[in-house]
Amino acid sequence: MSQIERVRTVFNEWAENGRAEGMELGHGPTAIQAFDLLALAPGQRYLDIGCGNGYTLRWAAERCRDAEIWGVDVSPKMISLAQDMDASGAGIRYLCGQFPHPEIPPNYFDAIFSMEVFHYMPAIESGLEAQRR
Numbered sequence: 001m002s003q004i005e006r007v008r009t010v011f012n013e014w015a016e017n018g019r020a021e022g023m024e025l026g027h028g029p030t031a032i033q034a035f036d037l038l039a040l041a042p043g044q045r046y047l048d049i050g051c052g053n054g055y056t057l058r059w060a061a062e063r064c065r066d067a068e069i070w071g072v073d074v075s076p077k078m079i080s081l082a083q084d085m086d087a088s089g090a091g092i093r094y095l096c097g098q099f100p101h102p103e104i105p106p107n108y109f110d111a112i113f114s115m116e117v118f119h120y121m122p123a124i125e126s127g128l129e130a131q132r133r
């Protein structure tokens with residue numbers, strides 16, 4: 001099994017046994033500080049890489065209703081959890097797959113967030129370079 005397949009398997013299990021909500025609770029107090037520093041403004045484009053249960057996507061939708069909001073996660077169960085928890089009506093775009101992801105356009109986003117994800121990537125340098133683009 002490849003590294004990314006192992007990551008997908010682990011986080012599918014976490015999504016099924018309630019650990020995504022545990023991560024939201026545990027990461028939330030730190031994540032909100034970083035999220036606020038992004039100062040997402042109306043009409044801006046926001047991406048969360050490795051969005052888990054999608055809590056920052058919902059923050060973006062609550063605080064900035066006109067933002068274009070995207071979340072990507074390699075775990076289909078995390079993506080489905082994030083979709084189930086989304087009552088925002090903000091048209092959040094959910095992508096299931098590994099980042100870098102072919103449907104994510106380069107030079108497109110105003111703000112990018114990621115919490116505890118890059119160290120799971122098979123090649124962190126190329127992941128960081130894709131995030132810079």
Ligand SMILES: C[S@@+](CC[C@H](N)C(=O)[O-])C[C@H]1O[C@@H](n2cnc3c(N)ncnc32)[C@H](O)[C@@H]1O
Pocket residue numbers: 007008011020023024027031049050051052053072073074075078097098099100114115116117120121
């Ligand atoms: C430790 S969890 C953090 C989830 C969320 N950011 C949070 O703070 O709760 C890591 C997440 O990153 C996802 N992930 C790991 N490597 C990824 C990759 N290369 N592309 C997309 N998602 C990835 C996992 O499926 C998992 O949902």
